[in-house]
Amino acid sequence: MFRTYDRRKGSQVVKNLNAAGHEAVPHSQSTGVDVISGQGLDEAVAGADVVVNLTNSPTFDEASLAFFQTSMNNLLAAAQRGGVGHFVILSIVGVDEVPELDYYRAKVLQETILAAGPIPYSIVRATQFMEFMDAVLSWTANGDTVRLPATPIQPIASKDVASAVAEVAAGAPLNGIRNIAGPEIFSLDELGRITLSRKGDNRTVVTDPTAGMFAVVKGDVLTDKDAHLAPTRYTDWLS
Template identity: 60%
Template sequence: MKIVVVGGTGLIGSRLVGLLTAAGHEAVPRSRSTGVDLLTGRGLPEALEGADVVVDLTKPPAFDDTSPAFFRATMGHLLDAADSAGVGHAVILSIVGADQVPDLAYYRAKVLQEDLLKAGPVPYSIVRSTQFFEFIDAMLSWTSDEHTVRLPSTLLQPVAGDEVARVVAGVSVGTPLRGTIDLAGPEVFPLDELGRITLAARGDRREVVTDDGAGLYAAARGRALVAGEGALIAVTTYRDWLARQAH
């Protein structure tokens, strides 16, 4: 099976390509660096020639009010090219709870991306994931200084990137879901607690200050970013993942 992974050089994409290749598929990573630009459509028809599946893992340059326009353009180009090439399955990676946080432009944009895919001509699958373990450090950096890290008590259920890649790989080689599956890690944490666990594991002595107005995730309320009933639950815990990073 030939599977084109647009955004195939990133965190999840590179792992996905490795898994698909190991399983005997022709997994082809494509990105701007290989001459494929979803935003303009450049190189896309050629990239999708002979493809059975296309996986879109691209991200906008900024997670702000420009992101809806990014996904409107990229999904339009992707679906047009995939339909013309006879691709039988389009897969995207989205976010658990994206439709529950309307105050975040990026989350609204991901819902738009999902809706465009659903309304398009290509059979599809949507994998919604919670936040990746690998992104926690970046989240802490948004509202930190040399002495403190300010974090809201927003509930998160983070998951290992390796397990996200495995689920996306399984979905990609299967029959189109024509629907959505959710994936989450095995534990739910308030983000401020995640911060304390992370800093302790890194030997970072800064104080975590609970501030429910701090950072991007302050816009999420209650269990908006926690997986609901029927979600796939990964096995790797955050503390186990942190311990592995230290070796």
């Protein structure tokens, strides 16, 4: 039996697991489970063989460190009491190579807590979701111009992430990391131009190495040519 946390991101994982013949149950605050206070956790993990933690911090700033520390400590303690044999989290490709970003440091902390914990585990690291592109464009938009750095990026569709997480959750614990990525590598500014063009948006993308959150990312740490490659191509996803 599986338990997933965060109903929004977990719904597709649950569907995939149930379609494969497993019994997966989603939990979130709407089902009375609070990973920060610990409310409802013991009841939620009762009878579960695997816990899939897809919760996310409500902010991307320094406060995210406290969120992941508290939520992981509470979930791991409840899972240990419940006899859970496999604990899965979703993280980010290259997360340990960008200490300048508070949120990335927080995700590294989450991974560290899991790896040091008492339960066999798996970490699925994904590249940036295709679904995040609209948000990325909004961060540095000003009138008819969007400024983006030429940071290499290898976007992946969220449905492919859900498939990979479900596959890992149904298997034996990795006690390590599996990297997953989309099949194509773009520069972020190029991806912005493709996105706007396909949406009929006449704004202009200007290449600016100082623009936005990903300006601090150096090299190709947001890509992984050796990752398990998902099938969905970006232009197909846009369509």
